[in-house]
Amino acid sequence: MVDPGRHLTRAQGRLPDVRPLDRLSSIKIKLGVLVTLTVTLAAFVTWIGLYNELGPSRTLPLAVVASVLMVQVLARGMTSPLREMTAAARAMAAGDYSQRVRATSRDEVGQLAAAFNTMATDLEQVDTLRREMVANVSHELRTPVAALRAQLENMVDGVVEPETPTLEAALAQTERLGRLVTYLLDLSRLEAGAVGLDVRPVPLGRFLADATEAAVPVAADKGVRFEVTVTPEDLHVPADAERLHQVVANLLHNAVRHSPDDGLVRLEAWTAGHVVALDVIDQGPGIAPEQRRQVFERFQRGNAPAQTGQVSTGGTGLGLAIVRWAVELHGGRIEVADSATGCIMRVFLPADPPGTANVER
Structure with missing residues (x-):
């Protein structure tokens, strides 16, 4: 079982994955805070520029650059789980169900990331169960088939006579195969909800x-x-x-x-x-x-x-x-x-x- 805390490595991009807004519980509040901080930073840079007599031609570009950098840093942290989910979904499509998303925020994106991790865990368990089921069914089928084949080969080659005890042993193996097939069919019907009850x-x-x-x-x-x-x-x-x-x-x-x-x-x-x-x-x-x-x-x-x-x-x-x-x-x-x-x-x-x-x- 993969550690639930494991998450995708973020090799893409050069900006740090900073998430100072994770404590906020709504994406709307985060966007409002982001706009407020951007406007405040632009105004502050403009005031500093004008106070130092840099003039509008220098102050305005500095304010724009500072605002864009802040938006890039904060927005990257807000949207990082979405990029991780995209990469994880591609990995799952290739058969790797071990990927997890870093779910630290409390907003809708964080809830989506947590639900994604739960889904990934369930898919990993289902895939493991499927592999185990195929292996177990193969083993259960191989044993009676091998025994039945050996008994029939012995009778065909004349090693043993087709006497009642030999035929009874072959019949027992055939019945075992029949029971296994019946069990599998019954179980699949029950799990699919296709079995009605005549109560x-x-x-x-x-x-x-x-x-x-x-x-x-x-x-x-x-x-x-x-x-x-x-x-x-x-x-x-x-x-x-x-x-x-x-x-x-x-x-x-x-x-x-x-x-x-x-x-x-x-x-x-x-x-x-x-x-x-x-x-x-x-x-x-x-x-x-x-x-x-x-x-x-x-x-x-x-x-x-x-x-x-x-x-x-x-x-x-x-x-x-x-x-x-x-x-x-x-x-x-x-x-x-x-x-x-x-x-x-x-x-x-x-x-x-x-x-x-x-x-x-």
Whole structure:
């Protein structure tokens, strides 16, 4: 990150960049002060010339030259941020987002310079995120593609027979590619605001039971079990069932991935005032407090706390980002709750239809 105080070097021009009028809060006041000082200086030079009997032919040119020099010095300081912004914009067009403008005045030009610096910082962050996203997507795609290619080459070359276990491994890599593409498409739709919601009352008891049943094949290899508790039993939440299933499915897959063998994943739902809370609780290593906000960013994976000596692996780093976007699309929020053991992913959704209640924050 570039130091916010960094600004463009001013190699052009020979006059000093003096800014004595920076304390004034309006460009109109600055112009008024500039005119007043110019007239005063011209009058003073004229008075000095006449007092020393230089005559009008000498006094007038001296007054004009002195006034022009003062205007040049003061006006240069007033317009310097504009020249810096022009140079910075050209640098940004060439791909350099590190340039900053010296924003010291309090008038409209100074406010524009400060806004320009904020924009430059945002563009630099977006460019960094874009580069990281391209690199991460390339890495995520390369791994299953390389594995799938190796498996297919082995079968084509006759190294291995196209038996069921080999085909299942190839299918798993293909499914991983499909999930990654689906995640990217969903995330792009959510960020573009192109995803609408069909909000209807969703009975959480039956809904969560169906979600865990759909996740059983994912948990079968590790022997992970599911347990659903809904209080009260007839609890409903206004939501888009398809998007809510996407949220729960991602959280369940994440919980299974980080659970120990023969572990237990619990789903608990209850009401808390005008919100419905949903917990997905696993028995894994958990997420360190300093990483709990990062796990909901794209291509971020939560590491286990240092004392466990474990690191959460697997996944695309997109699932929890999609969960956060989908929850916020409902007007809710998601967080990693404190837990003595394991990890608790807690979702808050409005208990009332949109427009009648807000999620407590």
